Every structure is written in structure tokens, then in C-alpha cells.
Amino acid sequence: MTETRPPKAAPDASRRSERSRRAIFDAALALVSEAGYAKTTIEGIAARAGVGKQTIYRWWPSKAAVLLDAFLDLAARANEAARRKDAHGGEGASEIPDTGDLAADLRHVLRATVDELNDPAFDGPTRALAAEGIVDPELGARFTEALLEPQLQYYVRRIEAAQAKGDIDPGTDPRVAVELLVGPLHHRWIHRTLPLTHAYADTLVDLALRGLAPRD
Amino acid sequence: MTETRPPKAAPDASRRSERSRRAIFDAALALVSEAGYAKTTIEGIAARAGVGKQTIYRWWPSKAAVLLDAFLDLAARANEAARRKDAHGGEGASEIPDTGDLAADLRHVLRATVDELNDPAFDGPTRALAAEGIVDPELGARFTEALLEPQLQYYVRRIEAAQAKGDIDPGTDPRVAVELLVGPLHHRWIHRTLPLTHAYADTLVDLALRGLAPRD
Structure with a gap:
């Protein structure tokens, strides 16, 4: 079977x-x-x-297959919980809301990510899997493909919509724009250098959007 | 003894x-x-x-103590090698050069980091230690304190010098500015999402410096 x-x-x-x-x-x-x-x-x-x-x-x-499904399920449930307490709405399962206010939408989703990373139920297994993916290229590739990349693509689509509206420089690679937002958050989480707070999420959105603004 | x-x-x-x-x-x-x-x-x-x-x-x-010293030694040697082929000079062992051209100085050091992370002699042990630090808070804290934090402080000092010259918004936390530069690079390296190249380093410097520019 x-x-x-x-x-x-x-x-x-x-x-x-x-x-x-x-x-x-x-x-x-x-x-x-x-x-x-x-x-x-x-x-x-x-x-x-x-x-x-x-x-x-x-x-x-295999063990990797069980854990991959367990993680996809955990992410789906975290997502569902976020949606229930979510005033924004949003059109898809994990799409980033598009209220027309790019900064507010990004603050909303980065703050939710902060909450998730500060939740022990999510933090423990996520660290264990991230650590294994760092040293095991094959497992890392599977988790990146199945878990991380789909999440990054939600950001990519929101950035592309903002580019179409003229809120973000059209010459900037949307994928790099996403890394500018999530990379610093992830760095702080993974190395536990400083506290992960909503204020930090807000600051990152502010700085990144200045960097990504249309050029004169 | x-x-x-x-x-x-x-x-x-x-x-x-x-x-x-x-x-x-x-x-x-x-x-x-x-x-x-x-x-x-x-x-x-x-x-x-x-x-x-x-x-x-x-x-x-202990094992952790040997590895910590081995890493400090590896970092010092990588640094020394970079200095030998370095046209910039620089005033301290690992200080970021200050030629007066902030963008050029940051591109220089981020490109060197890219080279280091792409070097198998550095990549293998660095991944092993990073992975362990992610799941072992005590070891992670020791490595962050002895290895990562001193490196981040080199950036902090260069950012502070740029703030004093008016090249960077004086209201921005220099530490957050540093994370905007190194966070995305680290994210790409650790999850192997996309290639780590000099062009990527240059793009990050460009976007981050726009985000960090003095505000009107």
C-alpha cells in the first residue's frame, strides 16, 4: 500500500x-x-x-514524509487560526490581504509571522526542521519547496500587485523585495539575537518600503 | 590544568x-x-x-569550547585571506573599510561574505554549527556572542560613521540597518533558495541604502 x-x-x-x-x-x-x-x-x-x-x-x-505532512498541517492550522481572528479578510487560504494600503497589509502579515515564531508550539518543531534542512541538502530542498517557497510566493504576488499600482519600483525583482522583508525577521529569530516584536516588524516594513519605492 | x-x-x-x-x-x-x-x-x-x-x-x-575556538580561528584566517587580496586597506582586523563611499564599502564586504559562504571549507562547518545553535539555545547563544555579534558590530560602526556624515537617516537604529543588509543574504544561504552572487549582494546594498537614506 x-x-x-x-x-x-x-x-x-x-x-x-x-x-x-x-x-x-x-x-x-x-x-x-x-x-x-x-x-x-x-x-x-x-x-x-x-x-x-x-x-x-x-x-x-518515510519519516521525512510524515514530518513534511505534519508541518504542512501545522502551517495550515496556524493560518486558519490567524484568519479567524483576522479583521482583514483576504481572498485565498494564505494570500496576503490587499486592502489597497500596502504598508498596512505587510505590517499585518509580518506581525502575524512574529506571533507564530514566538509561539512555542510552532517554534520548537520549526527550529528542529530548519536545523536539519541546513545540514541535509535533500531534506532542506524538500522543505523549502513544499513549505517556504509557497509562503514567499504569497508575498511575491502582493508585491507584484503593488508594482502594477505604482507603489513599488517596477524595476525591482519582487522576489528580492520579499527577501528584504522576511530575511531580517528570520535572521533575528534563528540566531535569537534580539527580541522579535511587532515594533520590529513595523520598522522592517517601513525601511523596506522606502528601499522599494518608485525611483525618480 | x-x-x-x-x-x-x-x-x-x-x-x-x-x-x-x-x-x-x-x-x-x-x-x-x-x-x-x-x-x-x-x-x-x-x-x-x-x-x-x-x-x-x-x-x-569541552567539545563546544574546541569548536568555538576552531571557528574563531577559521574566521580570522578567512579574514586574513580577504585582507591580503584586498585593495581597500581597512583600519582594524575586521573593520569594514571607510573610503568615504558607503555603497562601495558595503558592496565590498557583502561580496566578500558571499565568497566565504560559497567556499566549501567555510560552508560545511558553518552550517553544522548554525544548525546546532538553532536547536541548542545555550550553544547558539555562545556562538552568537563570540562569532556573529562581533561581525555585526563591524557593520554597526560603519553605519554609525555614515550617520555622522549624513549618509544615513539619523533616526534609524544602526543595528536594524545591519539586519536589513545581512538578513536577506543569510536567508538565501541558509535555505539555499537561490544562488548567492555578487550581483545579489550589490542589489541588497542598493535597496537597503535607499531604505536607510536621510528622510526629507
Whole structure:
């Protein structure tokens, strides 16, 4: 069996599958956060989730695959939580809002990122995976492709919309513009140099938008 | 014995000490790069360096202490190499040159950083240590304090000099200005999202300096 998602089945079986899937994700994230990537095993995840090892192997081919899905699920839930308390709205699952006020929209999303990075439930496993991706090029590439790059593309689309409106210099590469916003935030988080605050997020948006403004 | 540096002694003994110290640093950096931080041991370093375990324990109290010194030494040598091929000069060991042309000085140092991060001899051990620092707060704090923070302070001083000359907005926190320059570079390196090039370094300097320019 090589399915990578719980099978569709009768309601009761489906609910049981969903409960197992949730338990497996929770166990995987907790273990990687506590013990690190290298020491997290399929056996350990199964034991902690209270399921058989074969249940995990039926749905995922490897430890990396379980963790990747657990992370995508964590990100989706964080996103959903942010949307529920979100006054902005926004048109897609994780699209950056476009209220017409670029600075306000970017402050909004960078502040939400600050909140996420300051949340221990997110910080622990994210650090563990980031650390592993730094030294393991193959795993790093998979996480960058599946998790990081889609997030950066939300910014790219918001920057492109701003360029079309004349709010950002049309000659600037939108992708580089995004790195100017998220790079400093990430640097401060990953090296724990100074506190990650909303005020810092606001300052970054202010400085970056000055740098990206249309040129005379 | 709790000395942390080879003892001063007769010339022959001193040369032998220096050779051992160099062999220990090379072995430590090679091992951490190949096997990762967790699997690097004092025993392994000693075996690879061809010295007794006691030689290492005589000079350093722990694995972290050896690696920290090995890194400081690596950074000092990279710095020295950059200075030898450096047309700029510069007043201190690692001070950023002040030729009066802020953009040129920053391009110079960011391009040198790009070269360093693209050098496998530097990239491997730096990734291993960065990864460990991300998940181990205590080790991370030591490396940030001993290695990263001093480097950031070189930038801070150059930014402060530029503020004094009126090249940079006096109301901007110099430390945040530095993060705007090095954060994006670091983000691209650590996640291997896109190539690290001199052109990218130049673009970052251009965008950051626009963001940091004096306000009307």
C-alpha cells in the first residue's frame, strides 16, 4: 500500500482515520521538537501516537514524509487560526490581504509571522526542521519547496500587485523585495539575537518600503 | 590544568604546540562538517588530529569550547585571506573599510561574505554549527556572542560613521540597518533558495541604502 492520505471510507472509519492522523502529526511534531530530527523515528512516533507502526507506513513512505505532512498541517492550522481572528479578510487560504494600503497589509502579515515564531508550539518543531534542512541538502530542498517557497510566493504576488499600482519600483525583482522583508525577521529569530516584536516588524516594513519605492 | 591556550614555552615546544593546535582545529572542523555536531566527539577529534585525548582536554574544557575556538580561528584566517587580496586597506582586523563611499564599502564586504559562504571549507562547518545553535539555545547563544555579534558590530560602526556624515537617516537604529543588509543574504544561504552572487549582494546594498537614506 502506498497511499499517502487516509483512505475515504465509511463515516466511522473515516473519523478513526482522522483521529489517528491527528495523533501521528502531534506525536511527530512533539518528538522532533523534544529530541531533534535525527533521534525521531517512525517507531517512536507510532508509540507516542498509540498506533501501530504499520499504520504510519501505510500512509507515508518515510519519516521525512510524515514530518513534511505534519508541518504542512501545522502551517495550515496556524493560518486558519490567524484568519479567524483576522479583521482583514483576504481572498485565498494564505494570500496576503490587499486592502489597497500596502504598508498596512505587510505590517499585518509580518506581525502575524512574529506571533507564530514566538509561539512555542510552532517554534520548537520549526527550529528542529530548519536545523536539519541546513545540514541535509535533500531534506532542506524538500522543505523549502513544499513549505517556504509557497509562503514567499504569497508575498511575491502582493508585491507584484503593488508594482502594477505604482507603489513599488517596477524595476525591482519582487522576489528580492520579499527577501528584504522576511530575511531580517528570520535572521533575528534563528540566531535569537534580539527580541522579535511587532515594533520590529513595523520598522522592517517601513525601511523596506522606502528601499522599494518608485525611483525618480 | 585548565589553560585554554597552548602554553608559552621554548621555541621547539611552542612550534609543536602550534602544530597540534592547528591539527586539532582542522580535525574538529572536518568532523563537524562531515558527521554533524552531535556525532563529533573529543575522542574523534583527537584520533583524526593524531594527538592524545589529554592534549585536547589540557587546553579546552569541552567539545563546544574546541569548536568555538576552531571557528574563531577559521574566521580570522578567512579574514586574513580577504585582507591580503584586498585593495581597500581597512583600519582594524575586521573593520569594514571607510573610503568615504558607503555603497562601495558595503558592496565590498557583502561580496566578500558571499565568497566565504560559497567556499566549501567555510560552508560545511558553518552550517553544522548554525544548525546546532538553532536547536541548542545555550550553544547558539555562545556562538552568537563570540562569532556573529562581533561581525555585526563591524557593520554597526560603519553605519554609525555614515550617520555622522549624513549618509544615513539619523533616526534609524544602526543595528536594524545591519539586519536589513545581512538578513536577506543569510536567508538565501541558509535555505539555499537561490544562488548567492555578487550581483545579489550589490542589489541588497542598493535597496537597503535607499531604505536607510536621510528622510526629507
